[in-house]
Amino acid sequence: xxxxxxxxxxxxxxxxxxxxxxxxxxxxxxxxxxxxxxxxxxxxxxxxxxxxxxxxxxxxxxxxxxxxxxxxxxxxxxxxxxxxxxxxxxxxxxxxxxxxxxxxxxxxxxxxxxxxxxxxxxxxxxxxxxxxxxxxxxxxxxxxxxxxxxxxxxxxxxxxxxxxxxxxxxxxxxxxxxxxxxxxxxxxxxxxxxxxxxxxxxxxxxxxxxxxxxxxxxxxxxxxxxxxxxxxxxxxxxxxxxxxxxxxxxxxxxxxxxxxxxxxxxxxxxxxxxxxxxxxxxxxxxxxxxxxxxxxxxxxxxxxxxxxxxxxxxxxxxxxxxxxxxxxxxxxxxxxxxxxxxxxxxxxxxxxxxxxxxxxxxxxxxxx
Amino acid sequence: xxxxxxxxxxxxxxxxxxxxxxxxxxxxxxxxxxxxxxxxxxxxxxxxxxxxxxxxxxxxxxxxxxxxxxxxxxxxxxxxxxxxxxxxxxxxxxxxxxxxxxxxxxxxxxxxxxxxxxxxxxxxxxxxxxxxxxxxxxxxxxxxxxxxxxxxxxxxxxxxxxxxxxxxxxxxxxxxxxxxxxxxxxxxxxxxxxxxxxxxxxxxxxxxxxxxxxxxxxxxxxxxxxxxxxxxxxxxxxxxxxxxxxxxxxxxxxxxxxxxxxxxxxxxxxxxxxxxxxxxxxxxxxxxxxxxxxxxxxxxxxxxxxxxxxxxxxxxxxxxxxxxxxxxxxxxxxxxxxxxxxxxxxxxxxxxxxxxxxxxxxxxxxxxxxxxxxxxxxxxxxxxxxxxxxxxxxxxxxxxxxxxxxxxxxxxxxxxxxxxxxxxxxxxxxxxxxxxxxxxxxxxxxxxxxxxxxxxxxxxxxxxxxxxxxxxxxxxxxxxxxxxxxxxxxxxxxxxxxxxxxxxxxxxxxxxxxxxxxxxxxxxxxxxxxxxxxxxxxxxxxxxxxxxxxxxxxxxxxxxxxxxxxxxxxxxxxxxxxxxxxxxxxxxxxxxxxxxxxxxxxxxxxxxxxxxxxxxxxxxxxx
Numbered sequence: 001x002x003x004x005x006x007x008x009x010x011x012x013x014x015x016x017x018x019x020x021x022x023x024x025x026x027x028x029x030x031x032x033x034x035x036x037x038x039x040x041x042x043x044x045x046x047x048x049x050x051x052x053x054x055x056x057x058x059x060x061x062x063x064x065x066x067x068x069x070x071x072x073x074x075x076x077x078x079x080x081x082x083x084x085x086x087x088x089x090x091x092x093x094x095x096x097x098x099x100x101x102x103x104x105x106x107x108x109x110x111x112x113x114x115x116x117x118x119x120x121x122x123x124x125x126x127x128x129x130x131x132x133x134x135x136x137x138x139x140x141x142x143x144x145x146x147x148x149x150x151x152x153x154x155x156x157x158x159x160x161x162x163x164x165x166x167x168x169x170x171x172x173x174x175x176x177x178x179x180x181x182x183x184x185x186x187x188x189x190x191x192x193x194x195x196x197x198x199x200x201x202x203x204x205x206x207x208x209x210x211x212x213x214x215x216x217x218x219x220x221x222x223x224x225x226x227x228x229x230x231x232x233x234x235x236x237x238x239x240x241x242x243x244x245x246x247x248x249x250x251x252x253x254x255x256x257x258x259x260x261x262x263x264x265x266x267x268x269x270x271x272x273x274x275x276x277x278x279x280x281x282x283x284x285x286x287x288x289x290x291x292x293x294x295x296x297x298x299x300x301x302x303x304x305x306x307x308x309x310x311x312x313x314x315x316x317x318x319x320x321x322x323x324x325x326x327x328x329x330x331x332x333x334x335x336x337x338x339x340x341x342x343x344x345x346x347x348x349x350x351x352x353x354x355x356x357x358x359x360x361x362x363x364x365x366x367x368x
Numbered sequence: 369x370x371x372x373x374x375x376x377x378x379x380x381x382x383x384x385x386x387x388x389x390x391x392x393x394x395x396x397x398x399x400x401x402x403x404x405x406x407x408x409x410x411x412x413x414x415x416x417x418x419x420x421x422x423x424x425x426x427x428x429x430x431x432x433x434x435x436x437x438x439x440x441x442x443x444x445x446x447x448x449x450x451x452x453x454x455x456x457x458x459x460x461x462x463x464x465x466x467x468x469x470x471x472x473x474x475x476x477x478x479x480x481x482x483x484x485x486x487x488x489x490x491x492x493x494x495x496x497x498x499x500x501x502x503x504x505x506x507x508x509x510x511x512x513x514x515x516x517x518x519x520x521x522x523x524x525x526x527x528x529x530x531x532x533x534x535x536x537x538x539x540x541x542x543x544x545x546x547x548x549x550x551x552x553x554x555x556x557x558x559x560x561x562x563x564x565x566x567x568x569x570x571x572x573x574x575x576x577x578x579x580x581x582x583x584x585x586x587x588x589x590x591x592x593x594x595x596x597x598x599x600x601x602x603x604x605x606x607x608x609x610x611x612x613x614x615x616x617x618x619x620x621x622x623x624x625x626x627x628x629x630x631x632x633x634x635x636x637x638x639x640x641x642x643x644x645x646x647x648x649x650x651x652x653x654x655x656x657x658x659x660x661x662x663x664x665x666x667x668x669x670x671x672x673x674x675x676x677x678x679x680x681x682x683x684x685x686x687x688x689x690x691x692x693x694x695x696x697x698x699x700x701x702x703x704x705x706x707x708x709x710x711x712x713x714x715x716x717x718x719x720x721x722x723x724x725x726x727x728x729x730x731x732x733x734x735x736x737x738x739x740x741x742x743x744x745x746x747x748x749x750x751x752x753x754x755x756x757x758x759x760x761x762x763x764x765x766x767x768x769x770x771x772x773x774x775x776x777x778x779x780x781x782x783x784x785x786x787x788x789x790x791x792x793x794x795x796x797x798x799x800x801x802x803x804x805x806x807x808x809x810x811x812x813x814x815x816x817x818x819x820x821x822x823x824x825x826x827x828x829x830x831x832x833x834x835x836x837x838x839x840x841x842x843x844x845x846x847x848x849x850x851x852x853x854x855x856x857x858x859x860x861x862x863x864x865x866x867x868x869x870x871x872x873x874x875x876x877x878x879x880x881x882x883x884x885x886x887x888x889x890x891x892x893x894x895x896x897x898x899x900x901x902x903x904x905x906x907x908x909x910x911x912x913x914x915x916x917x918x919x920x921x922x923x924x925x926x927x928x929x930x931x932x933x934x935x936x937x938x939x940x941x942x943x944x945x946x947x948x949x950x951x952x953x954x955x956x957x958x959x960x961x962x963x964x965x966x967x968x969x970x971x972x973x974x975x976x977x978x979x980x981x982x983x984x985x986x987x988x989x990x991x
Contacts, residue, residue: 132382175393177385232426235411235419248427252599273412280401287397291390300379303386307393314397321404325411 014063016359019289022282023059023352026337027052029279034340036245037259037266044259048340055349062353067302067361070354071125077114078122078145084111085152092156100156112161113347115149117354119165120312123172124304132300133177142173159206160319160331168312175294175307209329216326226256230324234268241272259340261332264324279338287314293359302358309351316348428608429598434570435589436531438616440545440579442625443653443853449545449580451531454668455512457504461492463524463601470522471503477518478511480504500528505668533573533580533667537625539660540632543687544623544652544851546578546789547663549670567591570613576666578687578789579619579851586855589616617855617862622651630979631656634972640959641688643834644976647951650838650847652787654976657688690785690792693827694958697914698755698965699943700776700822700833702840702883705748707775708763709879714748716882722746726761728813735761735817738915752886753896755913757821764820769811772819773799778872779836781828787849795832798825823916834956837912837943841951843880844872887912888948898944901970907981911944911955911973913965937961942969946977953980 010017031049038044065073084102088111092099101108123142130138146169154162174183198207216224216231233249242248247269249255258266267275290310297303313336320335322328334341336348411419440449457478464470468489475485480503488503503525507515512527519525533548535541551574559565568574570591575581592613596604624644631642635658644654661684665674678684686692708714724742725734737743737757743750751759764772777783782797796802798819800811818824828836831849839846846869855862874880888910890896897913916939940959945951955976957969 131377132385171393175386175389177382177389229426231411232419232422234408235415236423238412238416238420248597249423252427252597252605254426254600268408268412273408276408276412277405280405284398284401288394291394295387295390300382300386303383303390307386307390311393311397314400318400318404325404325407327403327407 011360013060014356014360015060016289016293016356019286019293019352019356019359022286022289023337023349026282026286027056030338030340032244033263033267033270033338034259036247036270037250037263038340039251039253040245044340051341051345055345058346059349059353059356062350063356063360065354065357067297067299067305067358070121070305070357071301074118074121074125078118081111081114081118082149082152084109084114085149087111088156089152098156098158100158110343112149112153112156112158112165113343115153115165116161116168116312116347117309117351119146119149120168120172120308121305123169124301124308127172127176128300128304133179134173139173139178139182142169146170157203160333163331164312164315164319164333167315168308171308171311172304175304175311176300206329209331226262226330227324227326229254229256230262230265231326233262233265234325237269237272237275239273241268241270241275244270246270260334261320261330261339262324263339264321264335267338268325283314283317287311290355293355297358298361302361306355306358309355313348313351426600427597429596429602429604431594431596431604432570433592433594433610433613434531434572435591435613436615437533437548437573438583438587438589438618438855438857440587441618441620442623442628443621443651444624444626445620446625448535448537448541448621448623448625450534450536452534453529454505454532455507456502456528456530457507457511457515457525458500458502458528459525460500460602461524463603464522467492470525474503474515474522474525477514478504478507500526506532530572535663535667537628538662538664540625540628540656541623542578542660542663543657543689543791544578544621544628544655544789545663546580546582547576547666548573548580549576549666550574573667577663577791579621582788582790583617583619583852583855587616587619590614615857617857619852620854620856621851622646622649622653622853623655623851624653624980624983626983627654627976627979628656630654630976632658632660634957634975635959638959638962639682639688640957640962641692641830642958642972642976643689643830643956644980645834645838645849645954645956647838647841647847647945647954650835650849651853652849652851653953653980655689655851657686657692659684661685687789687791688830688958690787690789690829690831692829692958693793693795694830694833694939694941694960695824695826695916696781696822696828696833696836697916697939697941698757698822699912699914699941699956700781700826700828700836701752701755701760702887702912703776703779703836704760704763704772704820705752705886706840706874706879706883707767707772709748709882710775710875711767711771713763713766716748719745719747720759720762722756722758724758726758726765726817728765728817731814733814748882749886749889750895752883752912753889753893755890755897760820761817762820764816765813767816769798769800769816769819772816773797776836779839780832781826781836783832785829785831785835785849787831788851792831793829795827795829796825797828822914830956830958833941833943833958834954837945837956838954839872840880840883841945841954842871843877843884844874846871884910884948887944891944897966898942898970901942901966901974902977905946905974905977907946907977907986908948909944909946909974909977910948910951911942911970913970914941914943915939915964915966916941918961934961938963940965940968942966942973944970944973944977946981947986952984953977955980 034048035045088099088102093101093103095101100110102111123145126145127134127142146166150162150166153165216227218224220228233255247266249269250258250266255262255265287310291307294303294306297306316333316336319328319333323330334344437451439447442448461467471485492501515527550572555574559568567590575584590613593611595608597606597608598604627644631654638658640658642654642656645652659682661678722737722742722744724740725736727734743754743756746756746759776797782794784792784794803809803811815824819826835849848869852864855864891898891902891909891911893899898911902909918936940962942965943956945954955973957972959968962968
């Protein structure tokens, strides 16, 4: 592998060009689809553009933080995040029956967003301090690091986010070389665990969502309505789609949450299977690029963190598309990079900033 | 890559392990993306047709469009039933977030009582929330303006213009036209059974009575439809295509509204019925029953209070022309005279002594003539002119009930006239079998005597009396009485009911002349019972009076109207025609409890004929 000694301008500002191009590509697509899904609402477009700008700035800022500095920030970040979660537990404000926010005076802040980054960082840091594949004790401690915030977030309740945060930590363990035997054993243990969870851990509305997923037509005007309308939107799009701004399901508002969680259905309806293939190709490219950066990364912490962030990104993609196309229950996860939405996009781009920082780490570049 | 640093960690091995795991991760990602893609393929390619259909079902709604109901005109083209736009305040409950609050505000604006609001809220809870519901019907112009200015405050609330039936002549025509009112559940069920329900999907009203009911099918028309694109709240975004409804047939009646109004005025303050018929084709020129009521009250749903007011002892809801049962009394004497002639019981020359009563041989009971001292020598002419009872007691006694019944049945007594409204009764033409069934009693010869003067068990509707005289006037020729002349759609005109029925053929056709001449004399001769009423008419009328006793007068007692309860006073009847040599109009008048036919009914008939011949003057040389 021969790398030129002279650093390009992009390397100097810590930008991985292929990844950045793919992300920008997604954002442009997002603007077009949000415009259509919002019923051609210019105000919403503007707000969406401003948030995207903010997210890109977050990416640029995080890209400038070298992995070494990140390592030093891991423990404080994790502890601050954790204490904020505890604070939410006692002092949080309730919106729509969920206690997820802290009132910071200026704005409401969702501490679980911090944990989306803090958990994989903490686990990656802890595991990378020891030999890999990790020993059972290390695994156990890593597991505890994952479980505490997961439990706190699940209790808010925010099942979707808690599962995503748990998976981000578990990806670190997997990438660190968690033995296949343990994975197999865990899967076997999962079966009774799922059973117990179904009976004791889940709330009625969550059970309802799962039941509706299994047979959405059983309740077409109630809980099944969203999934049915979404499947109709996707299916009626066909191969070529109905055309931009021409989707009847979305334009006539049969589709719920059009510009947020169900934006994939809008895209599928208006751009058809061709649009879906294009979207999934770009996602696959982003994930491939992220994993490549992880493999090339200099140290174990960087590898584990970049890999886990990338795979977690994919979980978002899979859960969202799976849910709107009727493969998974509706858990309320936006489609990353495409959905209209606030903080989650900033967090996501900050994560890509970290990946870029790893990609353009000086030590990595100097190595030949 | 060689790690030279002396640590116990094998970084190269760790890097390899990581690379393997990352690769496994990538393979997993690729597989799962494959799953998403194949699911998208299944939905978008394999099941595309199903979802496309369902997507269209979502957005495309076919809205039925009600046809305009056919209009009804009188014989001269005067509009009798029309469709007027009314403005209703409607709401689609689904489109309103807090309907109770919004309704309270609208209610304050448009004066909708709290009770009405509560009823409305109670109602919508049970029904489909996507359908437009009427909150307040028939807004006036001021209310429409008031709401329109404030409409932006009430999303989901709309003013809808609909066509509603209106009867400009109100109670003058109720018993002929009937009315339309809101389609009810029972009617919907019968429409379903008849396979007609589809045609009524957009229709609010249905004919409930009279012509509106009888000609419901013709008046209604054929439902149209509109394909529209709607959003998820059912709001119409645009119209995709329209299949226009076919309006109902317009009906032109044989009625003359002017004559109808004269009839109404003539019966003011009395209970009674008037039928004016054109003997040339059986067309009804006037059909009025008093008291009447305003049909417009029923169109938008009659209030309980208004309805209860109609349930009074004068029974305005009854159509007396076709449902009123009256003893035909002396108006059937010309028919009975013909029967007597036909049966050979009398001849044109027969003269009989009338002592003022009739007795069956060996029976003490005396059937009295209305004139206590009798009419002296009476022949068939005088018997009709002066309405001599004794003459007919004799004919009836000698003919017998069966022959009387059979003969009178040919003139339509005991049968429905078949007029084109459903509100009709056969009344009673008594027979031996009828009495047996009704009273479980044998027919006594005495029963026949009263039948001979159109009383006893015999009852008839004014329509039957009119029809029987019309047959006589036509010398046996027979037309179906009817109200509708033609139906019109666009420029297509279909005549209705010109049906001629098999004529009544007498053994001697000259017998018609005798009866008709006698009826002519009834008016012409000073001694005739209708002479006074028609004195000075500028046309040549003929007719027969009748006075029906409501209670029997005891033997030897004298009828004294003053002493009798109003409801027990005589019914007055007159049936006549004009001009004598070429009859163009037959008028039948029945007035309840007002006294004699010559004094009460004949003058009313005169008013009608006067109007008729003023509006339709006779050509010179024809009078």
